[in-house]
Amino acid sequence: MSMQDTASSGVALWRLVADGIERGIADGRFAAGDKLPGEMEIAETYRVNRHTVRRALAALAERGLVRAERGSGTYVEAQKLAYPLRSRTRFSEIVGAEGREPHGRLIEASEDVATRELARELGLKTGAPLVRIEAIRLADRTPICVSTTWLSAELFPGAGTVFSATRSMTKMLEHYGISDYRRGATRITAGIVDATDAARLDLPLGRPILVVDATDLDLEGKPLVTKHSRFAAERVEFVVEP
Amino acid sequence: MSMQDTASSGVALWRLVADGIERGIADGRFAAGDKLPGEMEIAETYRVNRHTVRRALAALAERGLVRAERGSGTYVEAQKLAYPLRSRTRFSEIVGAEGREPHGRLIEASEDVATRELARELGLKTGAPLVRIEAIRLADRTPICVSTTWLSAELFPGAGTVFSATRSMTKMLEHYGISDYRRGATRITAGIVDATDAARLDLPLGRPILVVDATDLDLEGKPLVTKHSRFAAERVEFVVEP
DNA sequence: TCAAGTTGTCTATGATAATAGACAACTTGA
DNA sequence: TCAAGTTGTCTATTATCATAGACAACTTGA
Numbered sequence: 061m062s063m064q065d066t067a068s069s070g071v072a073l074w075r076l077v078a079d080g081i082e083r084g085i086a087d088g089r090f091a092a093g094d095k096l097p098g099e100m101e102i103a104e105t106y107r108v109n110r111h112t113v114r115r116a117l118a119a120l121a122e123r124g125l126v127r128a129e130r131g132s133g134t135y136v137e138a139q140k141l142a143y144p145l146r147s148r149t150r151f152s153e154i155v156g157a158e159g160r161e162p163h164g165r166l167i168e169a170s171e172d173v174a175t176r177e178l179a180r181e182l183g184l185k186t187g188a189p190l191v192r193i194e195a196i197r198l199a200d201r202t203p204i205c206v207s208t209t210w211l212s213a214e215l216f217p218g219a220g221t222v223f224s225a226t227r228s229m230t231k232m233l234e235h236y237g238i239s240d241y242r243r244g245a246t247r248i249t250a251g252i253v254d255a256t257d258a259a260r261l262d263l264p265l266g267r268p269i270l271v272v273d274a275t276d277l278d279l280e281g282k283p284l285v286t287k288h289s290r291f292a293a294e295r296v297e298f299v300v301e302p
Numbered sequence: 303m304s305m306q307d308t309a310s311s312g313v314a315l316w317r318l319v320a321d322g323i324e325r326g327i328a329d330g331r332f333a334a335g336d337k338l339p340g341e342m343e344i345a346e347t348y349r350v351n352r353h354t355v356r357r358a359l360a361a362l363a364e365r366g367l368v369r370a371e372r373g374s375g376t377y378v379e380a381q382k383l384a385y386p387l388r389s390r391t392r393f394s395e396i397v398g399a400e401g402r403e404p405h406g407r408l409i410e411a412s413e414d415v416a417t418r419e420l421a422r423e424l425g426l427k428t429g430a431p432l433v434r435i436e437a438i439r440l441a442d443r444t445p446i447c448v449s450t451t452w453l454s455a456e457l458f459p460g461a462g463t464v465f466s467a468t469r470s471m472t473k474m475l476e477h478y479g480i481s482d483y484r485r486g487a488t489r490i491t492a493g494i495v496d497a498t499d500a501a502r503l504d505l506p507l508g509r510p511i512l513v514v515d516a517t518d519l520d521l522e523g524k525p526l527v528t529k530h531s532r533f534a535a536e537r538v539e540f541v542v543e544p
Numbered sequence: 545t546c547a548a549g550t551t552g553t554c555t556a557t558g559a560t561a562a563t564a565g566a567c568a569a570c571t572t573g574a
Numbered sequence: 575t576c577a578a579g580t581t582g583t584c585t586a587t588t589a590t591c592a593t594a595g596a597c598a599a600c601t602t603g604a
Contacts, residue, residue, distance in 0.1 A: 070317025373600030
C-alpha cells in the first residue's frame with residue numbers, strides 16, 4: 061500500500077495504523093501488559109511497510125500508550141482506570157486504590173451567576189453569585205477528566221483560590237468546615253470531545269468522552285457543588301456497583 | 303504554516319482545511335448556494351498557502367460539496383435531504399420529491415440466524431433462519447445511508463438476489479406479493495461512524511451518524527423486515543410531522 | 545470600458561511520507 | 575550454546591505535501 065492507494069485521503073498511513081492500534085487498546089482487544097503483534101505482523105495486517113508501522117508505534121510510545129522492548133516486543137502500557145460510582149466517591153481515593161498517583165490542577169476560576177438550571181441544582185435563586193472552577197484531574201501523568209464546578213460564592217467565598225492551593229475538592233470543602241459529602245443526582249451521557257477539552261485531556265480530536273453531570277450534597281442532603289465533568293472514555297471505565 | 307507545525311499529526315493540512323469547510327457546510331454556517339470566502343481569505347484564516355486551500359476545495363468539489371466558478375467564486379452545492387418520518391416512508395419517494403435521483407445498491411447479502419432480539423422484532427423464534435441484506439442508498443451520487451436489513455428466510459427465500467436485481471426494498475417486497483407496508487416501531491439515536499460505514503458513506507472518520515432501528519409491518523401489523531440504518535447526519539435532516 | 549477581485553495553471557523548491565533492503569543489538573526458548 | 579524472532583538503526587529512492595511567485599482567464603460592479 062502506498063500513499064496514493066489511500067485515495068489521497070489526506071491522512072497519513074502511519075496515522076491510520078496508529079489509530080487502529082489505539083482503538084484496539086481502547087476497546088480492550090489489547091489489554092494492559094499485553095504484547096502487541098510483531099512489527100512485521102502488524103505491517104502485513106495493515107499491508108504496509110514495516111517502517112510505517114514503526115512510525116505508528118513511535119507515535120503511540122511518545123504518548124505513553126505502548127512501550128517497546130528491544131528483542132522482545134512492544135507492550136501495552138495504558139490501562140483503564142476503574143471508576144466505581146458509589147455514593148461516596150473521591151477521585152484521589154479511587155486513583156490511589158489502583159496504585160496510581162492522583163493529581164488535580166486548577167485551569168481557571170471565575171465569578172459567575174446562576175442560570176435557572178444551575179440555581180435549581182444548587183438550591184439557589186436564579187442569578188445568585190457563583191464561583192466557577194475549571195479543573196483537570198490526572199492519574200500519574202495521564203489526564204483523566206476535566207470538570208467545571210459551580211458553587212455558591214456566598215457560602216464559599218474565594219473557593220477558587222482555596223482550590224488552587226489545596227488542589228483537591230475534598231480539602232477545599234474541609235476548609236469551609238465540611239467534613240464529608242456524598243454524591244447526589246448523577247447523569248451520564250456520551251459525546252465527542254471539543255477542541256478545548258481535547259487539548260486539556262491530551263486527546264485526539266473526535267474521541268468519545270463520558271459526560272457526567274452530578275451534584276454533591278452534604279450529609280443533610282443540601283446541595284454543595286454541582287459539576288459538569290468530561291472523562292476521556294478510553295482511559296476510564298465507570299463501574300456501577302449494587 | 304508547514305507540515306511540521308501540525309505537530310506531525312499525520313493529517314495533511316489540506317485535509318484539515320477541507321474538514322473545516324465541510325463542517326461549516328454541515329452545521330449551516332455555509333448554506334446551500336452560499337458563496338464561500340475567496341481562496342486568499344480562506345488561506346489567511348487557516349494561515350495556510352493558497353494552493354493548500356485549492357487542494358482542499360478540489361477535494362470538496364470532487365465529492366460534489368462545492369462548485370468553483372472561475373472569476374466569480376466557490377459556491378456550496380450540498381443541501382441536506384429533508385427526510386420526513388411518516389407512517390408510510392419510501393426512500394425513493396422522499397428523494398424524488400426533492401428533485402433528486404434515488405439509487406440503491408446491494409453491498410452484501412448473507413444467511414443469518416435470529417438473535418433473541420431480532421426474533422422478537424420479527425415475531426419469529428430465536429435461531430430462525432434470516433436473510434441479512436447490507437445495502438446503501440444514495441441521492442444523486444451522494445450516499446445517504448447504509449442499512450442492515452433482516453427478514454425471514456422462510457417467508458422471503460432468495461430475498462438478497464431479488465433485492466440485488468430490483469435495487470429497491472419496496473419492489474423486492476412486491477415480488478413476494480406484498481403491495482404495501484408501513485413503518486412500525488422506530489428508535490433514533492446518534493453515534494460516531496465506524497471505519498466500514500465511513501468508507502461506504504464517503505464520510506471522514508469520526509463524523510456523527512443518525513442510527514435508526516425500525517421494523518416495517520404489513521397492513522395487518524405483522525412484522526416484515528427489521529432494519530438497522532446509519533444516516534450521514536450532515537446530509538439528512540429527519541422531519542417529524544404531526 | 546475598466547479596474548478590482550476571482551479562479552485556473554504553470555514552474556520551482558524544500559520537507560515529509562512511504563517504500564525497500566540490509567544489518568546490528570537484543571531476548572527468548574529449545 | 576545457538577537459532578529464531580524481536581526491536582533499533584542505517585542508507586536510499588520515489589511520491590506527496592506545502593510553500594512561493596507569476597501570470598492567464600474570467601466575472602463583477604462602478
